[in-house]
Amino acid sequence: MRRVSDVGEFGLIDRIARLAGRGDGREVPVGIGDDAAVLRLRRGEEVVVTTDAFVEGVHFRFDHETPATAGRRAGVGCLSDLAAMGSRPLGLLLALAVPPRLPLAVALGFVRGLLREARRAGIPLVGGNVTRAREVSASLTALGASARGRALRRDAGRAGDRLFVTGVLGRAGLERARGRVRHVGTARIDAGRALARLRSVGACIDVSDGLVADLGHLCRASGLAARLDVERLPRPRGFEAACRREGLGAERLLLAGGEDYELLFSVRPRGPGARELTRRLGLPVREIGALQAGPPRVWGVPAGAPGWRHF
């Protein structure tokens, strides 16, 4: 079995560069292979940038999922932050740390999974870094573009805004609780961009830490409280039965599961409702509560419910 140490730092970089291919020279004048990458914006756009770390034993385990699945999850996690800003993705950078004894196929499998999600978002890998380490980790940086002043933010909520969420919640948490991860969420890039064009949208965040935690971030940034209608939370078909079979609390997974990568956002009182938003975003949207005046706090969640946190 070939190991990373058999090809060395530059051998690994060459292989990653070959898998990545070349981006569009007009949008990426300088890609992999220089001291930095150069990316081109359109007129009137701002740069949007986010960085995310993905550590073996913390965010993924190779005995729970294939390297490609881990790589896909890393990619989706980072791209989801661009989706939450309503941004047009431009490019991805990967800082990969691997033990020298890691099988080369594992490292490249991870990169292939990551590249699959980058391609799905229509963007190239434009740069990165490879280093030796004791454990596998990947730090991803995603770059995007937003029309000036139009990026979605966590702090733009107002009292009276209704709260909506895309898709369904709880599926990723259920898989993780089962100890076998095959499903990978979707970065809601197109939905985020559609939201950024709607003037009646308030705050937006992606559901990565879990619904209550992320709603808490949104509340704190906006200086508001929120009321959640737990019974209205959208869940996968057969979710309660599956949870019962596994001895898991369905409500806990809905509220605190994490990694759903759906968009949680607020809309002004006169803005569109769930039906119209579903049409505009091209995927199911459900109204699940509202923002209200008061110190940051999520109401409607059982006190002491798992995942609930004071802030």
Next chain:
Amino acid sequence: MRRVSDVGEFGLIDRIARLAGRGDGREVPVGIGDDAAVLRLRRGEEVVVTTDAFVEGVHFRFDHETPATAGRRAGVGCLSDLAAMGSRPLGLLLALAVPPRLPLAVALGFVRGLLREARRAGIPLVGGNVTRAREVSASLTALGASARGRALRRDAGRAGDRLFVTGVLGRAGLERARGRVRHVGTARIDAGRALARLRSVGACIDVSDGLVADLGHLCRASGLAARLDVERLPRPRGFEAACRREGLGAERLLLAGGEDYELLFSVRPRGPGARELTRRLGLPVREIGALQAGPPRVWGVPAGAPGWRHF
């Protein structure tokens, strides 16, 4: 002694955010605290982005240097890549991985050192990520801006270009060999920007891996060979004597020391010489060789000299 686990993920983020302060709202409309940061370019500029990893036991050791020195070196290493592109720095992102038992003062000392170098480059920390890991590592992303089509590149060398280097070489290697790191290089931001304005400049790279290795990168990217005049390499005052005292090879440190973070660049035959470049860049510039036609290879370096590599 307080440990990172005593303040938790969000406690650590809050402390880092407080140390970082707030950037200029006009250039950074959205900074730390949202899903991503938003940065504004000037008209006609492109985004320049680079990511770099800095791993305990590989790139730094807390028994060889203070946390602040390690943080400063991490910052300089990343900013130096922007300097090599001739870019105007815009902002920095930090993905920090720490063991829960790490003393809080060590984590914050590292961040303070990093922020010192960011301030020196005139830029804010605009975002990042904190995660648990078994070893300390920091992945840095630096964003900059370059006038459209004017970023310096490794692949822009031509046969006949003369080779120049800023400052002196070997000092960082000498400190590392002594096992006690106090000196921290300087990211040559202003010099890089001055070079990007000169039409007669060819290829550019920063000396991070070591002079011969980095000249090799430049040669390979440009499809050229290079001739080095080893006796002309600029070295610190008293360098040979210091190397003798420590039993170290001076030439080895000059050629392969690494982390000097000086700029290595080529200039067309009709472009300015060392004296004029010294005036324009505001720091000593020395002519050290030339680019020539032929397969990528560095001539003038003793065959088998430490640090020399085939490519």
